[in-house]
Amino acid sequence: MASIHSFGRYLPEQVLDNRELGRTLGCDPEWILQSSGIEERRIAAPDETVVNLAVRAAQSCLQQAPAPGLIIVASGTPERRFPGPAAEVAHRLGFAGVPAIDLPIASTGALFGMSLASQLAPLYGPVLVAAAEKMSGPASAAPVDKNVAIIFGDGAGACVIQPEPGGLEILDSLLHSDGAYSEELRLGFAGPVRMNGMAVIRHATRKLPEVINEVLRRNQVSSDTVSAFLLHQANRNLIDRVARAIEVAPARFYSNISRYGNTSSASMLIAASEWHESAQLESGDTVCFAAFGAGFHWGALLARQS
């Protein structure tokens, strides 16, 4: 049974708060907070690439981890069409020759990466999953949509998944995609992020609780026994809505969106990395990861402390 060995994260130094962003966009900082739950977000330096972000996050989780036999890098905001960042991330980490795969599916990239890693680890050995995004640029590109520009930030998260049990063992994962909604949340080769907010909310508020309940049901785990839910940090109101839908106290949904905004594929692993530092898990405790995003893609992953 594959297990999560370690987590890592990297957040850029520059902080952009709602007051400054509100001035730029011509909107009320209080409105930003009320509609998203975000108070501030991090902005990558101009010379910080997605590769840089991924490498920094990966380094922080590889410190005591075994060398990976496979590397998966999720990013919806690479600097070029191809090659994606994965091969360069592998090279910069000193793993040239190790197979490296790109997952350019934005918000659900880390979840899909972890699910694939758990199934590929028996074949390749430890798998490094890194997710890195520079969303701030595309989110605020012209023509500006304030509802989009307020949400996103930059950052990277990572984890190492090993083929052996121990630590957080991955019990199961469920992945879904439906390209009928591929136009509802998208980033083209030029221009800003485009989002039909109502459609995204409509589907996320239904599909996230459904897939969480689905993975719990498949493993005979009831939602009220799950120690922590680690979701893609899309919007605080959405996280609260999912908590209500599955009848779990919002406090069990770890959230750092107020400090980092929505960092797309990176957000779930950034949250997991922070949460794990202070989590006091006991043997048998379960943790549920879940994400919904552009595609649409969505899924959930269930893990249990050994």
Place this chain on the structure above:
Amino acid sequence: MSKQDKITEIVKRISKKTAAPDPEESLFDSGYLDSFALTDMVTELEHEFGLTIPDTDLSPRRFESIARIEHYLDSRANT
């Protein structure tokens, strides 16, 4: 119960407010709806009036007020 009354009851139920909004009143400005409550309201409208509201019709402007919601439902009934 008229169509407008049914819409008003749905809005009150979703918003958990007891006071009925004015038909021309902005439901967003008055705090009856936000983005998330809008999707809940759309689901209830679908159930109450037996129609499917496509994602492409989900713009806040279309559901801004009781009057606009009624206008939208009338337009759907005529197609």
